[in-house]
Amino acid sequence: MRKNLARLMLAAVAFGAMGAAANATTATNTFTARIEIQAACEVTSPTDLDFGTHGLLNSAITATSTFVVKCTNGTNYTIALTGANDAGGVKNMVNGSEDVAYQTYQDSAHSTVWDGSNTKSDTGTGADQTHTVYGKVDPQTSPSPNTYTDTVTITVSY
Secondary structure, three states: OHHHHHHHHHHHHHHHHHHHHHOOOOOOOOOOOOOOOOOOEEEEOOOOOOOOOOOOOOOOEEEEEEEEEEEOOOOEEEEEEEEOOOEOOEEEEEEOOEEEEEEEEOOOOOOOEOOOOOOEEEEOOOOEEEEEEEEEEOOOOOOOOOOOEOOEEEEEEO
16 A cells, blocks of 8 residues: 555645646747858878989980868969079979079870969869879970989969
């Protein structure tokens, strides 16, 4: 009997609690979650344009480099490539007073120059977009044996 009484009292408490919750009043309001996305781009993961080791420069030598551009979706952008030793529309890898002339291109056929004036255009997708640079050293007088370098700056304008 005590068990039945305990069950009856527990049921009454539970019923009373439900009744109190059913009669509760509430107040509500809202707020806005907001973010503004502005056009943005970044350049990452450039690889070196390494023409390798050679002796005489009596035939064309080619190499490639890649880098990643990520721009917000729908953002139009242009990419310029400028060498630290550009001279007269030609890039130069230098060591002291000697140099090795080379050029960067947008295509594997080496027909569309890619420099500070001849830029490449694209549109951002919000994801990584890999771009390939095609480099070419044309036949020329070979300088003294040494390592020749240039620093190429990738500029993305949007």
